[in-house]
Amino acid sequence: MNQFGLDVNGLSKIYANVEGIAGGVRNATFQLPPGTFFTLLGPSGCGKTTTLRCIAGLERPDTGVVRVGDRTFFDSERHVDVALNRRQIGMVFQSYAIWPHMSVIENVSFPLRVAKDRSYSREEIRSMSLKALATVDLEGFADRSATRLSGGQQQRVALARAIVREPKLLLLDEPLSNLDAALRDNMRKELKRLQRQIGVTTVYVTHDQAEALEMSDQIAVLSAGDVVQIDTPDGIYFRPRNRFVASFVGNTNIFDGTAEGGGETGAVVPVRVKSGEVIRGRANRPVRTGDVVTMSVRPESIRLSSAAAPDDRGANRFRGQVENRGFVGNLNRYDVRCGNELIVANTGPRTAIAPGETVFIEFDADDAIILADD
Ligand SMILES: Nc1ncnc2c1ncn2[C@@H]1O[C@H](COP(=O)(O)OP(=O)(O)OP(=O)(O)O)[C@@H](O)[C@H]1O
Ligand SMILES: [Mg+2]
Incomplete structure (x- = not known):
């Protein structure tokens, strides 16, 4: 698989709510080499999902630049804004966004069947979908109804669907938060293994510091819309920049x-x-x-x-x-x-x-x- 880095520069998206208190994200800047597992970590409302949606093209940033590989997806000054379905990004969200009325393979093959930028033959669709299912260890489940799956299996189907078109970038927004503690622990390792295996640059969102420390190559800690520190898990834990990072990631005196x-x-x-x-x-x-x-x-x-x-x-x-x-x-x-x-x-x-x-x-x-x- 081709690997692509992600370059986000000066990305801002501010919402002004009724009380006039601005939510969103301010001036997020990071460069990820191809294959990086990058986590946006921070408390509820700090701007993690906003950042992810801006990268995906689900949200239009106020300012900034988003580049994947050598392609510019968004550039506010040059008025570049590539449509969502032309960005080749795989996404998984917190809630199980799989379709209950479809079989597992129908769910996984969906992005191939609706692709506008190229058409896939029936054989290609089946073989690519089965390959994605094998990657998430669900080979035997292709023809099962999507409703007859556990929560963890449903998330794996969502993951298979996200990677079936071999995306340039994988965006995951709290994909494990609906799972019970033991399964979540297990899925952390699975997800990390899978990401290594396919080598896709991944932006992962969580408010769980243990998850972030265990899975990431690099972590960005966000507080009220600002990126406070970007560092390796070791760096974040042992050399926190300020009292917010020190107290949010682990306990401290x-x-x-x-x-x-x-x-x-x-x-x-x-x-x-x-x-x-x-x-x-x-x-x-x-x-x-x-x-x-x-x-x-x-x-x-x-x-x-x-x-x-x-x-x-x-x-x-x-x-x-x-x-x-x-x-x-x-x-x-x-x-x-x-x-x-x-x-x-x-x-x-x-x-x-x-x-x-x-x-x-x-x-x-x-x-x-x-x-x-x-
Ligand atoms: N469409 C919107 N309109 C107005 N304000 C919004 C909108 N989306 C998000 N916000 C505000 O922007 C801030 C950041 O929201 P965001 O969803 O990015 O937070 P988050 O870090 O993902 O939080 P959580 O962990 O709870 O999912 C919040 O204060 C939120 O209320
Ligand atoms: Mg969120």
Whole structure:
């Protein structure tokens, strides 16, 4: 299969609603090499579906450029706007958009039967549809009625229909959100395997951070219409740009403080936080003495040890008191009071520190990120 990259530049689409509050997406810009699995991640209403619909041609952007391979699909300045059915894009949406009155193969072959830009012979239609069904592991289901399928199978039919014409681009809008947890987990892996196999550049929409981290090559985190950060899953998780990304992707402890030293990006800098303690953290931006900064420390980077036997390995060590222990099976989640900071620390499932006990909190400077922005 030919592979195509996606180039989105300065894409904006603003809706003004009755209260005058603008929803939509502002100035989205990203370049995806061919074969990329790219995810738009963010809370409800942040503009994920709007962005996807603009790329598809279901929505007309206010401004911007959308290119797939060397073809321009949309360019507001040059007045280019290629019709939806000429963009060769495969799409799957959240709800099962398969037709219940048709058989599985009739559903899958639909895009071939209605194609306007070329006609397919009866044999081509059957062989291409069966190939798409085989790709989603539904070979034996061709003649079954679409209603006699489980939710997961229905989504796979929708996927087969999306890839049957070997699209240049695959757009998936929360395709797994109607499935139960176990099936969703399974389908994540299936979908990722399938995307690798056919190598099609994919834009995936989800508000589920675990899904985004597990499946993506690159993630764009959106907040209220703005793309806040684009990075690898590692980058998003370990080097979040600001407190929104740090808190939305995973859990974290946020500390506000004032730098007591300076350094370039990557330097370890001491920061006095509100409790009066000094935390040594890794700077994700140049810092000068006196700068007001925000730090993020993941609960799993924090070690707890009893006051009698401090661990003493971390660059940061504070005494605190356990206020609460939440046992959630695979880990314990402790709330530890250190002055006026309440710090969340996750430890192994077998630790059992009772509320009221005094503990030492320890973590490395590398795990205390001084964020680039607030
Ligand atoms: N056709 C429309 N007319 C007016 N406002 C709209 C329209 N479509 C979307 N919006 C608004 O634009 C914003 C972004 O909507 P969008 O559907 O892109 O969000 P989303 O990130 O996909 O959210 P969700 O996770 O809930 O699907 C929302 O505030 C929404 O109310
Ligand atoms: Mg949406």
